[in-house]
Amino acid sequence: MLPGKRFGRRRKAVNMDEGVFDPEDKQKVKRTRLGIWDLYEEVEPRLKHVPGYWRSQLETFHEMKQSFPFVLKMLREIGSIRACWWLLAGYLILTVVAALIPAVELWYAGLLLKIVQNAVEHRTVDRGVLFQVAASRLICNAITRLLNHGQALIYRPLNERIRRHYSVHTFQARARLDVPTFSDSAVQRQLDNITTSSRTSIAWNNVQQILHLLSTGVELVSQFSVLYNLLQDQRDGILLATISFGHTLFRRNFDQRSYSPSGVWAATTRDPDYIKSIGLARAVHQELHRKELVAGGMFEYLVSSYRQATERLGSRATDFFEAYAIHNMKNRLNLTGFLSDPLRELPQIVFTLRAVQYPSDIPLSLASLNLITQTTSKFSRTLFDLFERTGSVVENLANIRKLYETFEIPNLIEDGGTPFPENRQDLALGVAVEFRNVSFRYPGSTTDVLRNISFKILQGQLCVIVGANGSGKSTILKLIARLYDPTEGQIFIDNQDIRTLKLADLRRATSVLFQDYTYFPLSIKDNIALGDPDTAHDDSKIREAATLGGATDFIERLDDGFDTYLTRPVDDVYSSLPQGTKTLFGRSVQYGGLRGAAGMASHAQGLSGGQMQRIALSRTFMRDEGVGLLCFDEPSASLDPTAEHDLFERLRKLRGSKTMIFSTHRFGNLTRHADLILYMNDSVILEEGTHDELIKQDGGYAKIWKLQAQAFLP
Numbered sequence: 054m055l056p057g058k059r060f061g062r063r064r065k066a067v068n069m070d071e072g073v074f075d076p077e078d079k080q081k082v083k084r085t086r087l088g089i090w091d092l093y094e095e096v097e098p099r100l101k102h103v104p105g106y107w108r109s110q111l112e113t114f115h116e117m118k119q120s121f122p123f124v125l126k127m128l129r130e131i132g133s134i135r136a137c138w139w140l141l142a143g144y145l146i147l148t149v150v151a152a153l154i155p156a157v158e159l160w161y162a163g164l165l166l167k168i169v170q171n172a173v174e175h176r177t178v179d180r181g182v183l184f185q186v187a188a189s190r191l192i193c194n195a196i197t198r199l200l201n202h203g204q205a206l207i208y209r210p211l212n213e214r215i216r217r218h219y220s221v222h223t224f225q226a227r228a229r230l231d232v233p234t235f236s237d238s239a240v241q242r243q244l245d246n247i248t249t250s251s252r253t254s255i256a257w258n259n260v261q262q263i264l265h266l267l268s269t270g271v272e273l274v275s276q277f278s279v280l281y282n283l284l285q286d287q288r289d290g291i292l293l294a295t296i297s298f299g300h301t302l303f304r305r306n307f308d309q310r311s312y313s314p315s316g317v318w319a320a321t322t323r324d325p326d327y328i329k330s331i332g333l334a335r336a337v338h339q340e341l342h343r344k345e346l347v348a349g350g351m352f353e354y355l356v357s358s359y360r361q362a363t364e365r366l367g368s369r370a371t372d373f374f375e376a377y378a379i380h381n382m383k384n385r386l387n388l389t390g391f392l393s394d395p396l397r398e399l400p401q402i403v404f405t406l407r408a409v410q411y412p413s414d415i416p417l418s419l420a421s422l423n424l425i426t427q428t429t430s431k432f433s434r435t436l437f438d439l440f441e442r443t444g445s446v447v448e449n450l451a452n453i454r455k456l457y458e459t460f461e462i463p464n465l466i467e468d469g470g471t472p473f474p475e476n477r478q479d480l481a482l483g484v485a486v487e488f489r490n491v492s493f494r495y496p497g498s499t500t501d502v503l504r505n506i507s508f509k510i511l512q513g514q515l516c517v518i519v520g521a522n523g524s525g526k527s528t529i530l531k532l533i534a535r536l537y538d539p540t541e542g543q544i545f546i547d548n549q550d551i552r553t554l555k556l557a558d559l560r561r562a563t564s565v566l567f568q569d570y571t572y573f574p575l576s577i578k579d580n581i582a583l584g585d586p587d588t589a590h591d592d593s594k595i596r597e598a599a600t601l602g603g604a605t606d607f608i609e610r611l612d613d614g615f616d617t618y619l620t621r622p623v624d625d626v627y628s629s630l631p632q633g634t635k636t637l638f639g640r641s642v643q644y645g646g647l648r649g650a651a652g653m654a655s656h657a658q659g660l661s662g663g664q665m666q667r668i669a670l671s672r673t674f675m676r677d678e679g680v681g682l683l684c685f686d687e688p689s690a691s692l693d694p695t696a697e698h699d700l701f702e703r704l705r706k707l708r709g710s711k712t713m714i715f716s717t718h719r720f721g722n723l724t725r726h727a728d729l730i731l732y733m734n735d736s737v738i739l740e741e742g743t744h745d746e747l748i749k750q751d752g753g754y755a756k757i758w759k760l761q762a763q764a765f766l767p
């Protein structure tokens with residue numbers, strides 16, 4: 054088991070969301086030693102004396118109450134999907150009718166019993182009724198089949214409609230999140246909760262669960278009333294049914310204890326040998342370490358370490374669930390276990406005693422006793438199945454709550470209200486950017502990556518930020534794009550606080566090429582088009598952007614040109630291919646291991662770094678008009694010198710009067726043309742000015758400039 058892996062999600066979803074689980078809290082947490090494992094189970098002090106099974110039922114009830122309003126919301130929403138109400142109502146009717154059939158069957162079983170009893174006692178039989186009973190069996194069977202068929206017919210369209218509706222909802226819930234919110238681990242957990250397979254949806258699972266609960270309820274009530282009716286005129290019938298039910302209840306309580314822990318719990322092992330042996334096993338399993346393992350000649354050392362660790366561990370080397378199972382095996386040897394089986398015979402014993410007590414008038418026949426015990430145990434199975442299912446039902450209901458809560462996750466970057474710019478024509482002249490005493494630290498981090506930064510870039514200026522790796526250059530661009538807000542200080546765009554501007558307007562007016570750009574798992578065309586969602590459908594614009602980004606030549610050489618998917622988001626499915634099959638459907642076959650299902654490497658296969666960069670550049674050129682600020686983070690890092698030169702030429706021409714900010718650690722071409730150079734080191738701006746000014750200052754900038762220049766001197 055991996056450290057931190059989550060398991061046992063049944064029940065207690067409430068606690069999972071709120072508060073903190075502290076294994077050291079002796080008031081609330083019970084610790085049990087299971088071999089090399091320590092199990093910590095949360096126990097509510099109030100419920101301390103309630104037996105485990107019933108305690109979790111109470112917790113279940115509480116969670117159910119919390120989720121109820123969300124379930125109503127879901128049902129209303131499903132009702133608003135086209136044709137869903139009708140399908141749902143049809144499905145419901147079929148389910149309820151199907152749930153009544155067992156009671157009808159039970160009724161006829163009772164009738165049959167009376168006929169048999171009568172035949173034995175009086176040697177007469179009412180053939181009409183007998184025929185009726187036999188026919189009823191056939192009819193019930195046929196109706197059940199018809200109902201099942203009807204349910205299957207409705208199932209597909211209903212599931213498909215609900216799934217489609219909610220898949221758009223969840224897609225939107227994810228897509229709208231900003232960077233700090235999306236990276237928040239709590240939000241990631243929330244998003245994990247709403248992830249389902251592509252064949253179903255949380256909402257549909259819930260609908261099914263609710264219908265199942267309903268049908269079980271109908272089944273129980275109808276069976277109970279039939280049973281009660283049948284037993285009413287049988288002396289001792291009710292008594293024997295109660296004894297039979299009592300046994301199932303007793304056994305159930307015993308069985309419950311043999312499952313894995315329920316509620317909130319966690320387990321850990323501190324055994325150094327176990328931890329080491331698992332670590333060693335991983336080291337030889339994962340391809341990741343193979344190079345170093347082989348080159349470092351580690352084979353023999355690893356084997357002897359593994360052997361020693363496993364020998365020291367001996368039989369203690371069990372994973373948690375095995376340890377738990379072993380622990381439970383011991384628990385089974387208790388009184389309940391010994392009593393459980395003999396108690397099963399109790400109804401027969403009571404029956405015999407009563408028969409001896411009233412020899413002349415046997416309270417009920419053996420056939421009736423059989424019917425009572427069988428029906429009661431079936432009845433109690435259904436009842437406990439209902440209880441058993443409440444765990445997963447509650448989890449499902451809680452998932453609906455979480456689903457709706459996910460739709461409402463607030464973004465950490467709050468939107469502003471002021472439209473920007475007031476006049477779109479102004480953008481052609483560029484925008485002014487000012488940082489006033491800005492400090493910043495990434496969420497979850499404790500160190501400032503920008504410390505008290507202040508600078509001002511005027512409208513239409515070319516600014517180049519230079520500095521060593523990690524000095525904070527990219528972070529400045531991220532703050533300008535408002536991916537994050539400063540921890541302290543303010544940023545102004547055209548003299549307005551960036552927080553007051555409408556985010557959509559700000560993003561439309563700026564174009565940023567990040568250093569760690571990614572290739573979306575879409576076609577090249579879509580990858581470029583995403584640069585400007587407003588004109589994404591315009592093919593000629595896409596081609597023009599590709600030309601400006603220097604990407605057209607190599608794209609056109611690809612088999613599918615602009616429609617090429619460099620990495621397909623959908624895997625082909627195959628099995629048992631002969632080893633000689635190297636390619637399939639024009640793509641290479643990957644044998645063994647897992648092919649990343651929908652996982653997407655940020656860098657597409659088959660393209661060089663420079664070609665990737667050209668696609669990313671083309672994306673930024675999509676949004677040339679209507680943009681007043683262009684930011685580039687190391688735009689030429691992967692380009693060869695000619696391509697770099699061409700790129701800067703194109704950028705200079707295109708720039709017009711727009712403001713442009715570059716982050717780079719290459720001095721030269723760019724810095725010489727810059728209106729403003731910000732020289733950074735270790736989270737602060739050390740020098741600022743034009744190239745000539747900074748050379749004259751003879752500080753850090755001048756020193757690095759000279760170093761780079763010397764490298765090219767003969």
Ligand SMILES: Nc1ncnc2c1ncn2[C@@H]1O[C@H](COP(=O)(O)OP(=O)(O)OP(=O)(O)O)[C@@H](O)[C@H]1O
Binds near residue numbers: 523525527568716
């Ligand atoms: N998402 C993040 N979370 C936490 N720290 C981060 C994050 N991104 C960057 N950092 C840290 O912030 C500091 C500044 O990073 P930044 O990328 O701004 O530097 P840079 O000057 O652009 O470096 P480079 O020249 O290597 O691109 C670095 O120490 C980096 O490790």
